[in-house]
Amino acid sequence: MIKYYTINGIPTLVEKAVLHVSDLSILRGYGIFDFFIARQGHPLFWEDYAARFYRSAELTGLQIPFQEPELKAQVQNLLRINEMADAAVRFVLTGGYSEDAYTPPDTANMIIMLHDLPANIWESNGKGIKIISHDYQRDLPEVKTINYAMGIRMLPRIRAAGAQDLVYHDGGWIRESARSNFYLVDNHGAIVTPHEQILEGVTRKHVLELARQAGIRVEERDVHIDEINLATEAFFTSSTKGVMPVTHIDNREISDGPGPVSRQLQALFLKKVEAYLFFI
Amino acid sequence: MIKYYTINGIPTLVEKAVLHVSDLSILRGYGIFDFFIARQGHPLFWEDYAARFYRSAELTGLQIPFQEPELKAQVQNLLRINEMADAAVRFVLTGGYSEDAYTPPDTANMIIMLHDLPANIWESNGKGIKIISHDYQRDLPEVKTINYAMGIRMLPRIRAAGAQDLVYHDGGWIRESARSNFYLVDNHGAIVTPHEQILEGVTRKHVLELARQAGIRVEERDVHIDEINLATEAFFTSSTKGVMPVTHIDNREISDGPGPVSRQLQALFLKKVEAYLFFI
Numbered sequence: 001m002i003k004y005y006t007i008n009g010i011p012t013l014v015e016k017a018v019l020h021v022s023d024l025s026i027l028r029g030y031g032i033f034d035f036f037i038a039r040q041g042h043p044l045f046w047e048d049y050a051a052r053f054y055r056s057a058e059l060t061g062l063q064i065p066f067q068e069p070e071l072k073a074q075v076q077n078l079l080r081i082n083e084m085a086d087a088a089v090r091f092v093l094t095g096g097y098s099e100d101a102y103t104p105p106d107t108a109n110m111i112i113m114l115h116d117l118p119a120n121i122w123e124s125n126g127k128g129i130k131i132i133s134h135d136y137q138r139d140l141p142e143v144k145t146i147n148y149a150m151g152i153r154m155l156p157r158i159r160a161a162g163a164q165d166l167v168y169h170d171g172g173w174i175r176e177s178a179r180s181n182f183y184l185v186d187n188h189g190a191i192v193t194p195h196e197q198i199l200e201g202v203t204r205k206h207v208l209e210l211a212r213q214a215g216i217r218v219e220e221r222d223v224h225i226d227e228i229n230l231a232t233e234a235f236f237t238s239s240t241k242g243v244m245p246v247t248h249i250d251n252r253e254i255s256d257g258p259g260p261v262s263r264q265l266q267a268l269f270l271k272k273v274e275a276y277l278f279f280i
Numbered sequence: 281m282i283k284y285y286t287i288n289g290i291p292t293l294v295e296k297a298v299l300h301v302s303d304l305s306i307l308r309g310y311g312i313f314d315f316f317i318a319r320q321g322h323p324l325f326w327e328d329y330a331a332r333f334y335r336s337a338e339l340t341g342l343q344i345p346f347q348e349p350e351l352k353a354q355v356q357n358l359l360r361i362n363e364m365a366d367a368a369v370r371f372v373l374t375g376g377y378s379e380d381a382y383t384p385p386d387t388a389n390m391i392i393m394l395h396d397l398p399a400n401i402w403e404s405n406g407k408g409i410k411i412i413s414h415d416y417q418r419d420l421p422e423v424k425t426i427n428y429a430m431g432i433r434m435l436p437r438i439r440a441a442g443a444q445d446l447v448y449h450d451g452g453w454i455r456e457s458a459r460s461n462f463y464l465v466d467n468h469g470a471i472v473t474p475h476e477q478i479l480e481g482v483t484r485k486h487v488l489e490l491a492r493q494a495g496i497r498v499e500e501r502d503v504h505i506d507e508i509n510l511a512t513e514a515f516f517t518s519s520t521k522g523v524m525p526v527t528h529i530d531n532r533e534i535s536d537g538p539g540p541v542s543r544q545l546q547a548l549f550l551k552k553v554e555a556y557l558f559f560i
Contacts, residue, residue, distance in 0.1 A: 005301065018298035019306060021285065021391050026299060026374060028428040029309030061433055090381065094306060095432065101370065101395065102459075104432060111301050115381065139419060139430065147427055148308040150419065152375065152384060153341055179382075 002087075006078050006112035009066060019109055024095025028102065031094035031146040032056040036202070036239050037117065041085050042280050043075055044273060048202040053091055056143045062093055062108050078112055088115040088240065092146070122242030122270060128235075128258050129164040130248035131177070132157070133225060137170040141197045151178030165236070167249065170197065174223045180236035180244065185261045187230050190217035203237040203269070210268040216261065228252065233259030242269050282367075286358050286392040289346060299389060304375025308382065311374035311426040312336040316482070316519050317397065321365050322560050323355055324553060328482040333371055336423045342373055342388050358392055368395040368520065372426070402522030402550060408515075408538050409444040410528035411457070412437070413505060417450040421477045431458030445516070447529065450477065454503045460516035460524070464503065465541045467510050475500035483517040483549070490548040496541065508532065513539035522549050 005017040024030040034053040037044045050068050057064045066074065075089055092111040095104050134157075136150050154166055167182050168175045174194050176182050181204040183193045191211055193204075211218050228234070234246040234254045243266040245258035258266075285297040304310040314333040317324045330348050337344045346354065355369055372391040375384050414437075416430050434446055447462050448455045454474050456462050461484040463473045471491055473484075491498050508514070514526040514534045523546040525538035538546075 007301075015300075017301045019301060020295075021287075021297045021299060021372070021393065023306070024432070025306045025309065026303070026311070026372060026391075027313070027370075027426060028432060029305070029311070029426040030429050030432050031306070031309070033307070060429065061436065090307075092301070092306060101393075102428070102432065103435065111306075113301065113381075139427075145429055146307060146309040147419075147429060148382070149310050149340065149425055149427060152304070152308060152310050152382065155383065156341065 002082055002084070002114050002116070004078060004081050005114070006074050008110055009074060011078065011081055017111070017113075019094065020097055022097045022099075022101065023109060024098050024104060025092075025146060027098065028095060029147055029149075030060075030104070031092060032060055032062060032144055033090060033092045033146055034144055035088065035090050037121065038075065038079055038087050038089050039085070039273070039277055041076060041079050042277060043072065043089060044276060045202050045206065046072060048205065052144065052202065053093075056145070057093060059140070059143045060145065061104070062095065063106075064093055065108060065110055074112060078114060082114055084114060086117050088117055089113070090115065118240070121240065122266070122273075128245030128247040128255075128262075130162065131165045131167055131246055132161045132163045133250050134166050134168055135171065136168045137175065137197060138168065138199075141175070141199055144199060148178060154178070163248075169225045172225050174225055177236055180238035180241055183235050183237070184223065184227060184231040185233035185259060186227070187232055188217070189232075189261065190219055191261065192219045192221070192223050192227065194223050195220035196222070201237055201239070203239055203242065206272055207237050207243060207265055207269055210272060211265060214264065214268060228254065233261050235262045235265070242266060282362055282364070282394050282396070284358060284361050285394070286354050288390055289354060291358065291361055297391070297393075299374065300377055302377045302379075302381065303389060304378050304384060305372075305426060307378065308375065309427055309429075310340075310384070311372060312340055312342060312424055313370060313372045313426055314424055315368065315370050317401065318355065318359055318367050318369050319365070319553070320557055321356060321359050322557060323352065323369060324556060325482050325486065326352060328485065332424065332482065333373075336425070337373060339420070339423045340425065341384070342375065343386075344373055345388060345390055354392060358394060362394055364394060366397050368397055369393070370395065398520070401520065402546070402553075406538075408525030408527035408535075408542075410442065411445045411447055411526055412441045412443045413530050414446050414448055415451065416448045417455065417477060418448065418479075421455070421479055424479060428458060434458070443528075449505045452505050454505055457516055460518035460521055463515050463517070464507055464511040465513035465539060466507070467512055468497070469512075469541065470497035470499055471541065472499045472501070472503050472507065474503050476502070481517055481519070483519055483522065486552055487517050487523060487545055487549055490552060491545060494544065494548060508534065513541050515542045515545070522546060
């Protein structure tokens with residue numbers, strides 16, 4: 001049971017965690033966020049997530065009101081007062097309270113929320129998922145903005161197709177899902193993944209590193225949606241999904257269940273997480 | 281001094297007008313809004329704004345929790361309890377409180393805010409303004425979503441150029457400003473304005489109707505940024521600006537002050553507003 005969030009550095013009862021309606025996230029969708037997993041009281045891959053969060057802020061002209069060590073201490077304190085060792089952690093930095101409903105004030109609002117971790121996170125990717133494709137290019141793809149209006153609008157269509165997620169492509173050029181990076185395994189066993197106009201996921205970084213260390217060929221390049229026809233596997237990576245096999249795209253079967261490369265990367269990623277926690 | 285807003289139908293002291301941080305506007309930038317002027321206690325062109333607001337909701341999968349007559353009564357009541365006859369009115373419909381920070385709940389949150397009207401609204405467009413151009417296509421342009429992250433990010437660049445606003449173009453094809461529709465007057469005296477991938481403004485609708493009635497040729501079509509070189513006037517329309525002459529684009533002078541077509545449309549629009557109030 002999560003009892004507290006942190007608002008602008010102050011632990012706040014969840015039911016009292018509010019923003020005034022003059023905030024630019026509410027009025028103008030202006031804000032950034034980030035999302036990561038904490039295990040045994042430690043934010044996993046903290047250095048990567050912190051670096052991305054500060055970079056997102058810089059690219060959107062927002063100012064994070066705390067230095068990185070202070071922010072980390074706030075996360076650890078929030079875990080402690082909620083008596084949680086394992087949790088998903090959400091940072092949200094909003095545009096702040098604007099006097100004219102448009103111009104950003106000097107001070108942004110910084111929220112830290114916790115969420116319960118799904119059971120067996122990363123290990124429950126059993127059968128893989130079915131996804132649909134959709135022609136769309138995210139605004140400011142390199143920034144983790146709060147703009148997910150398209151992803152949310154697509155939920156009914158995903159459901160209607162009996163699918164669990166989607167992959168965006170821009171006129172045929174594959175990008176990413178609303179919340180995950182996307183990969184194909186080609187018929188030579190190489191991992192092929194888009195390199196531009198995407199959010200560079202932290203899980204993506206680690207998984208590609210692990211793949212290269214394991215001697216798997218990795219091609220970060222433009223990927224066309226027609227390449228799905230030759231793929232032997234497909235998968236997503238994300239902070240919550242880890243490595244998630246994708247078995248069907250638009251009713252086309254890619255693989256009959258999780259393929260060998262996806263399963264190998266899943267195992268390597270779990271080991272990497274254990275090693276991170278061991279050496280912390 | 282504005283004392284009350286309305287939250288989900290309930291008049292609420294401004295300082296207590298808050299949303300919980302689980303709202304999808306804060307977490308996912310998911311919401312729509314609309315904005316119009318009330319004069320003498322009457323929302324101007326209510327039929328147009330209400331129709332657009334309900335259409336925006338439908339296109340984004342949101343449900344406005346009130347029927348149109350009830351919403352209008354809420355606006356008029358809010359004006360009354362704030363003892364204001366003239367005000368700018370903002371509707372914001374947010375995605376609502378989500379349990380998993382992504383999936384929309386059944387109930388959206390509906391906010392009505394009032395803002396003080398700028399002095400001599402629509403009549404203080406004296407010298408016209410200077411704008412810059414920027415290559416950008418809004419997401420879901422036909423919907424008045426809350427996604428203004430690009431417009432806000434551009435504010436420092438607008439300021440640095442000594443300009444007051446911007447016009448977006450998509451690879452050379454002119455669209456609109458962040459908050460206004462855009463028009464050129466060509467060297468034959470015709471009004472030329474983009475017809476696609478834009479938000480269809482209510483002021484735009486009335487001004488184009490007035491122009492046609494006055495015998496001015498109107499061309500709603502694709503407009504290329506190079507046509508600026510041949511234009512004799514440029515202007516914006518919006519709910520707050522009325523008809524706003526644009527004299528400079530990217531350091532190129534279009535006209536030495538407001539031109540005759542802009543001034544004629546300004547006068548016609550003011551008369552139209554007076555007639556609306558007279559016949560209400």
